[in-house]
Amino acid sequence: MFLKHLSLTNFRAFSRLDLDIPREILLLVGENAQGKTTLLESVYFLSTFTSFHASSDRQLINFNLPENQLTVGRIVGEFERENSTHRIEVRLIREPNGGNGNTRFRKEVLLDGVKRKINEVIGQFNAVIFLPQMARIVEEGPSERRRYLDMLIAQVSPRYVQHLSDYGGTLSQRNALLKLLSERHGDLQELAVWDGMLARHGAFLMLERIKVIRELEEEAKRIHFDLTHGQEVLRLDYQPAFEPLAIPQGQMMLPVNSVADRSGLTLEEIEKGMLAAFKKLQREEIARGVTTIGPHRDEMRFLSNQVDLGEFGSRGQGRTALLAMKLAEVNWLKKRTGEWPVLLLDETLSELDTQRREDLLAGLREVDQAILTSTDIEMFDPGFVEAHKVWHVGGGVVDTIFQDERP
C-alpha cells in the first residue's frame, strides 16, 4: 500500500499543501519547527483518525485562524491498495456555538467521496509511525501501552474499535452508578445490567489483545534478537487486572517474570470469569465508587532477558525494544492485511547507534513506501541519500526539487 497524493488545508501550520508522493523511500529534511512531524502526523491520521500527540483533535486546526467563524481543517489522502485507488478525506470542523465565543467541534470522514462512520473507514489505509517520544510506551505508565495497543489493533479490526467505544461508554455509566451506590443512592439491580455489558465488551477486548500480543511477540522477538546480535530475548507480558486463567489453589501467583499463556482461553470463559469477578468485588467496588478490573486497567510489560525494561532497562535498551516493536508492527500488518503499511519514521535515526541505523534502513527495503524525517541529512549514508528522494520542508512549504538543487 502506498500514498499517492496528500493534500492539507488549515492543518496545523500548513494552510494549503498539495503533494504527489512517490512510491519509495522519501526523506524530509528541514530545520526545527518547519512541519516535518506535522506531515507524518497527517498521514498517520488517515489510518487511525486520531493524533498520536495532540490531546484533542481541535489542536490540529491552524491556530492562526479566527475562532469566531466556521473553519475546516482538512486532510485528503489518495492511496493505492490492492491495485485500486481510494481516497480518504478527514474534515475537522470548528464552528461558533451561540454568541458567547464558544465553539463546537466535529470530525467527518469520507471514503471515496461518501461520508462514513470512522469504524467503517479505519483499516483502509495502514501506517506504522515511529516518533522519538514513543519511548514513553516502554518507559512510562500502563495507559501509554494500552493506547498503543488499542491504536494498533484498531487498524485491523473495526469490531475492536466498536467494542472499545462501547466498553468506554459502559464503563462511565457503571462508574457513575457505583459512585451513586457508594453514596447510598442508585439502584443495585441496574448494576447487573452494566456488569453484563462490561463483561461482554471487556472479554472481546481482552481476547483480542491476548492474541495480538502473542502474534506481535513472535515477530518482535526475532527482530530484537537480531538487533541485539543474539544478546537479548524480548518477551511481551500481558498482565490483565482480571486474570481469566484459573489459578490452581496454592499457587497464588505465577513465578516472577514468567509469561502466562492465555492463548487457549475462549470469549465465553473470559466473559463468565469477569462477571463472577464483578460479583465478588461488588462490595469493594461500591465502597470505592469505581470499576477496579477490566481492560482499562490491564498492563503490558516488555521483558528483555526476563528483566522488565520499563523499570530496569537502559535508555538504549528501551529504544531497541521499541524499534523491534515497530518493525514487528510492519510485518504483522502485512500478515494481517496482505499489504505493507506505509512506514513513517520521525527523527528515528538520531536515536540509534550506527549498527541499529543500518539494520533499520535495511528493514525499509521491503515496504512499498517509507517517509523519514531529519534535521540533518548527514545522518544518512551518502549512498542512501543518492538512492532516494530528498525533499526540503521549510515554513509550511515542501520543496520537492531540493535534491536536484544540491551542488
Ligand SMILES: Nc1ncnc2c1ncn2[C@@H]1O[C@H](COP(=O)(O)OP(=O)(O)OP(=O)(O)O)[C@@H](O)[C@H]1O
Ligand atoms: N494548530 C497549529 N496551527 C498552526 N501552527 C501550528 C499548530 N500546531 C503546531 N504548529 C506549529 O507548526 C510548526 C511545525 O511543527 P512540527 O512539529 O511539524 O515541526 P518539525 O519540522 O517536526 O520540527 P522539529 O525538527 O523541531 O521536530 C511549529 O512551529 C508549531 O508551533
Ligand SMILES: [Mg+2]
Ligand atoms: Mg518534529
